[in-house]
Amino acid sequence: MRIIIDAFGGDNAPDEIIKGCRLAADELHVQIVLTGDEKKIRAAAEKLNVNVSDFEIIDCPDVITMEDEPTAITRAKKQSSMAVGLRALAEGKGDAFASAGNSGALVVGATLLVKRIKGVKRVAFAPLMPKSEGFFMLADGGANNECRPEMLEQFGMMGSVYMQKVMGVQKPRIGLANVGTEPHKGGELQHAAFALLSENKDVHFIGNIEARDIPFDAADVVVCDGFTGNILLKMYEGVAMALMNKFKAVFKKSLKNKLAAAMVLNDMKAMKKELDYNEYGGAPILGCSKPIFKVHGSAKASTLKNAIALTVKYAESGIISEITAALQNEKTENTNE
Known part of the structure; x- marks a missing residue:
């Protein structure tokens, strides 16, 4: 190779x-x-x-x-x-x-x-992101600020194939990032993309998902336009770093906390590794x-x-x-x- x-x-x-x-x-x-x-x-x-x-x-x-x-x-x-x-x-x-x-x-x-x-129609950045159990793919993560519905449908199809063939996920669940879970939520882009993904027999579409549910195993592939995806990506990374800094501050607060930190050090390192985007290296261009x-x-x-x-x-x-x-x-x- x-x-x-x-x-x-x-x-x-x-x-x-x-x-x-x-x-x-x-x-x-x-x-x-x-x-x-x-x-x-x-x-x-x-x-x-x-x-x-x-x-x-x-x-x-x-x-x-x-x-x-x-x-x-x-x-x-x-x-x-x-x-x-x-x-x-x-x-x-x-x-x-x-x-x-x-x-x-x-x-x-x-x-x-x-x-x-x-x-x-368009290539897409498709980074892998950590969630409560394993990881999910975000497509598009920032290649296309403006998208048409058929582009989002293709992102879902390509993401599904990647997760199956490269990451070993059987029957990947495809979710559409939206402001609510109901089919009528979102704008024209989300309405039309929802309809296309619902009718597509090549993907396991589970419907709309809200941003707050994404970290909790809501889907294996999260589909959205690149503008929304890049905001999700950067916010996700920033929150992860902020939380780790908060944990450090708590553990350094007193001698008692430092002793507690020593007891859970290995677990904290493991969690930090799970949240670290460097573990995945980057994103394929699908x-x-x-x-x-x-x-x-x-x-x-x-x-x-x-x-x-x-x-x-x-x-x-x-x-x-x-x-x-x-x-x-x-x-x-x-x-x-």
Whole structure:
């Protein structure tokens, strides 16, 4: 399995990217292809004392920054590490691509350079988030601020296939994020999406779900437009961090509390791990014709390794052909009707 990695994507590139790739190569036994300025990559690796002799490096001079416009990937920044990596994937030089860089540029590049699956309206960010029991997928987590009803239906279909094939969830429950559980709640987008998902025989749609119920195992895939999804995602992460800070403050309050903290230390560490988004590494970009994974922008080495592990599962799962088949089946049924 050859995984192409954007060596200069993210807040901690290239150092943490290089270290994470080394971990992935050693533990997951994957072949690493790095894109970026070769001299800088080798200099950083030497400084870090990380062996990259078995890595293939595709030399390219430029970098897409977080300040760049998303469309720069096909214009001013055609020779950036992200653009070159995506083109390499499109040309079959690797089995999957991952980047911790500019999210907007990655979506544009995935759409224009690698292309969508035939029939897919829009690609979607689909991060895995912790819940009371296990995890759920959020689709869309921020790729599309404005959506049409049929896009939400497809997010549900693609999310269902991913959860089955990659995460091993049998018969994933699809819920539509809304302001109430009743079918008449929400605006025109939610009403129309509810109707489409209700009629779709390829998904197990359970109806509307409220935001407060999402952490309590309300669904396995939460469907929404990207604007709503990104707010949910950022709020979820912020609340988790705030709660952990509250717990720390309580345990440091007195000697008695410090002794109590020592007694539950392992359990607290386990809970922190469950709430840590770094455990999941990032989010697949669903709907693209080849596996692309968006790694968290603040990724450290361990985060990148986890992201690569999920990228490998994604590439091995065959879900792109499954999604293609599901969309084709839906198109046939609609034509027959």
